[in-house]
Amino acid sequence: MSKATLIVPGQEVFRSLYDQTIPKLQNYDSINTKWHAQVGDAVFESVCLALADTISGERRMHTVSAAIGAGKTSFAIASLVAQAQWSELDRKAPHGAVLVVEQIRRAEELYRQLNALWPGKLAVWTTEHDPKCTAWPTLGKKPEATFTRQQLQDYPVIVVTHKFYQDVNYQRARTVVRNGVASKRALTIVDERPDEAPMLEIELSLAQKVREKLVDRYPEIKERLDPLFLFMEEQSYAERNKIVRPKKQETKTLAWFQSYDADELAQTAKDIPGIGDLFDYAKLLQTGWALATTRQTATHYWGYESRLLLTTAQASCC
16 A cells, blocks of 8 residues: 555544554564555554545445565554554544454453554453452463453443453443543454354355346346446456455445345345345445455455454454
């Protein structure tokens, strides 16, 4: 991503703070290469797109996919610190972030890394980071810091587990208080895809059969299906070994699939094999949870359904 590409107001300050934070990362020497810099740009762009969605009121997932060791989590940590510092400098900047991880041990590890960069400015909560906890079967010892769930709202950056983010207390992780005013956190970063997120995959050949039967039965539905198939069919001719997501403007053309009418049609025509998967794929595309992968022999269309209740814009580093 070009540093000159503007996505959110004040991004230049955010980028400057991000660039200043990266050399302070504990593993900086191992990610200080031109290739890692490209991953860092991708993470920054994904975060900016998520923040832009927060500003506009949209709800989407932006994913950064790269090999293990690419530095995705490290750059995500840098972006969390930079975003919080940015919101301190500029009260109009998007405020509040949460880092969601899979395991208690991972929460402790990433809290330590974040706290080393910005001491005393963030919090972590798991069952073993609660002040009332007297045994630490996962960590093996008392954690570096403890916080109550109620204290989370007082910190601009927090670390929690998927389990906590999904349970009845999830609002405690999604609310931040600044100057006595409560608001939703602007950014959610998911460190890795949770196991609870079921996968969905559909072949283009099956999707085309669904379309043929639907249009034959309901001719007026063709214009609703066209944007979806323009995306899907285009990818079958795309360059190999690529991960492709619809552009923001394209996702807007898929909004109908989130409607009551779409759900009703899928239920009415459930005798058409594959209609459920096709409509679910379109919904996931629209919210950023689906993509197409162009491999050597064929293009695959797949997605996964978040159980994290997408209430703020999210960036996923999986």
